[in-house]
Amino acid sequence: MTTIREIRLKSRPSGLPTHDNFELASVELPPPAPGEVQVRNLWMTVDPYMRGRMNDVKSYAPPFQLGKALDGGAIGEVITSNDPALNKGDLVQCSLGWREGFNAPASAVQKLDPRGLPVQAFLGAAGMPGLTAYVGLLKIAALKDGDVVFVSGAAGAVGSMVCQIAKAKGHTVIGSAGGAEKAAFLKEIGVDHVIDYKAEKDLNAALAAAAPGGIDVYFDNVGGAHLEAALNNAKLFARFAICGMISIYNATKPEPGPSNLAQLIGRNIRMEGFIVSHHFSMMPQYIADLSEWVAEGKVTWKETVFEGIHKAPDAFIGLFKGENLGKMLVKLG
16 A cells, blocks of 8 residues: 545635645555556646636536545656556656545556656646647737737746747737746746836836737736736737636636726727637647747746645645746645
C-alpha cells in the first residue's frame, strides 16, 4: 500500500475561497488492478475556472463534490503499470491533480513527450493556457494583418502568451496588468504599451492614450472595467474574444453588466466567448508553432511555484489576489 495526500472540497465558498473550504486528507492506494497504472504526480495546476466548479451549479464542467478530492491538470510519473501501453518511468498528463498520486485505467492518462521542454510547461505555455491564447487570438478573434491588440490579465498564463503570439506575428500590443513587477515583465516580452491598471485612475483614458486610433482586437481575461474600456475604444468591426472574467468569479451577488454594450451596435463589434476544450484539434499546430517561436527567441514564460500539496489552496487563492506572475503551479514531486 502507498500513502498519498489529497486536497478535498470541505465546503462551498461564498465569495473568495478561504482555507476553511479545503481539507487535506491521507489515502492508502492499493496496487493497481489489471489495466491500471499507479502514478506519482510531479506538478499540478490551479486555474481560475476551478472557482466556478466549487459552486453547486450546472456549467460547462461538473461541480466539485463535497468531501471528494478536487481535480485538474497534472503531470506525473508512472510508478507501477499493469497495462502494456505504459511502462514504469513514463511521464503522463492527466486531469487528476490536487493529489500526490492515484490509481487509474491507463486510458485515463496520456503519455507525455516533453520535446526538450520542462515538463511543467505542458500545464502552461505548452498546455491548456497556451492553446487558449492561440485559439482565442487566431480563431475566435481572427487576427488580421495590422491589428492593434488589447489584452487584459496580460501578465497571466494565458494573457502573456496572447501578447507574445501577437508580437511574434508583428502586431502592436497593449497589455494591462496590476503592479510594477507585472508591468516590467510585459515590457520585457515586448508589449508595446503597458497599462498598470492599479496605478491608473481612469482605465478608459489610459487605453485611449495607448491606442489613439482604437483597438481591433480585445482578448478578455478580466471583464468589468476592462471590458467597458475596450468597448469604448474599439474600432469599427473590432473582434472581442471573451476568455474569462476573473473580476466577477468571487461575486456573492450578480455584478452589473457593462453600461456601454450599445457600442456593439454602432461600432459593429463581434464579441464571442469560447471554451478551449472545444478546440483541442488545434493543439498539434499550436505546438508546432510554439516550438518555432521558442527556437527563434520570440516566446518565453514565467511561473509562480508553490511547493507541496498542502500549499495548493494557497496557490489557488493567490490567483484571485493577483499573486501569480505567469502560470501558477504547485510542485508535488
